[in-house]
Amino acid sequence: MSTESKPLVRYRLSGPTMGSRFSAVFFAAAGLDTQPVQAELQAAVDRVDAQMSTWKPDSTLMRLNRAPLGQWFDLPDELYQVLLAGLHVGSLSHGAFDIALGAQVSAWGFGPAPAGAVETPRCPAATALTLNPERRAVRKVAEVSLDLNGIAKGFGVDELARCLERHGIQRYLVGIDGELRARGEKPDGAWRVALETPAYGRREPFAALELTDAAIATSGDYRHWRERDGQRYSHTLDPHSGAPLHNGIASVTVLTASCLYADAWATALMVLGVDHGARLAREQGLSAVFLVRDGENIREVTVGI
Template sequence: MGGIVKTSSELSPEQPERYSLNGETMGTRYTALFYGPPGLDRAAIHASLFAAVDQVDRQMSNWNPDSDLCRLNAAPAHAWLAVPAELAQVLATGLRISLQSDGAFEMGVGDLVARWGFGPAQRQPTTTGMAPPPAVFTPATTALEVDLGRLRVRKHAPLALDLCGIAKGYGVDKLAHCLDGWGIDRYLVGIDGEMRARGTKPDGAPWAVALEKPTYGTREVAGVMELEDMAIATSGDYRHWVDVDGTRYGHTMDPAQGRPLSNGLAAVTVLSSTCMLADAWATALMVLGPVEGVALARQRGMDALFVLRDGDGLRETLILAGELAQPA
């Protein structure tokens, strides 16, 4: 479950104490940094944080063959299947964002992800080393029906769902709700690079989150984003990729093309009220690209940062409340 570090032991009872918790989940780590009164039951809080993200992992992982998502993927078409409330909520949200993004956010790419070597098998795209041809599949908006009232779903066609573009963000929201339940109102929680903040630090300063420079094979800080009562998520081409015949392919799939993205974008960062929304919209805008993505972000009044590969350099376009903050 990970460890805990208490960084201040000599504060007066009137001063909030800084706590830091972390552990393993979803193939990476979760973190929770928060301020509260001295003497909080750190072990109990830690256990509840782990339980929150472990629940998401057990329900929505493609890597766990016993997960509810894998059970849904294996279920026959046309039969209703009972699912947990959390999974039903994520699926319904994913379908809504898919419609709002004209299919750019797509959960039904599980088979496509596997064909390119990004699934649990982590195999090479093909045995010959040639890139797989474009694949045609039925989108989740057509093939999946979610009944939130009865907590059940059914497929109208064979469908392999992949929730990597939304589940991690939802897990961050579960961490936040966990701390809310403990009456903690100053925190920064995250899973890998997806983060959510509430309130400020005791001195009134916002929470500072580093933005990673989208470079292959190294981890560099490109800048810092300050958060207060906000969530942040980034989709990019620089963390997970495969090389096929000298060409690098990122892990984000283009549903319209049936293959990995190739639109020049290196990364898209989105701010939103929840990390689930930030996560899914970062993926959708990444897929839409530097023209259509920017246009939709402006139309929807979003806060988003687009990083475009420009030769050997990078070019940024910042959207704040739907307005260009600098020339594209």
């Protein structure tokens, strides 16, 4: 009898990461030793955090931010992949996704540095960085403060998926916060995940989506925000203005093959807004759900679903 034809048992593993927790729900044969699986999952997300955190002063990313201009900086493979993907989505989205917003993120009170005015002009990542693919290195040609919080968790989810697959696990749902990736199905059917209502201060489902062999990520204005002078500001910034978004979009959810790209595209489409974002999603073959604030109501616009 093959492993897949044996009765399957549900397992659930989790651990701390990136100020939150990861989770891995999967089905495998009874008697599986989960200790090595747990250890590899934790090591994978710890590696991502150690390389890409803006909250750890000694992370590889923060050391890159402090590196002198013109000096080649060797990168671990994971961080190089994420920088490359971030620049790729930035190019395809005409700058709507930009990993060079670190100073602006802090200025608006969403980063590790004290909030305050940005004193230097912002340089887009595409013009501030030069990558060397042969040696997996990068150098800064302009002052830049990189922030990967719009893509690192998605990559972390993909790393969780790769860990399970190395152990021969073919039916799983892994996630960090609202970023999720699924493979296969549960014994009773597809994985069902909730699309949240974009409500401030509470969590409730808006709809349910079925997920099979795909990843999903959401960018929204309702989870992380701050108030200034009675005005509520989203943590998602518009790269073109350097200020929080104020375009009526409550959230954008993207479904695609990898969580790395779902995460980045959710931010890019939210910045672009429902008209330009929906058009670009169609051009890129993405499935997306836009939730738009219309007074007290929420209007749903879907692409490819």
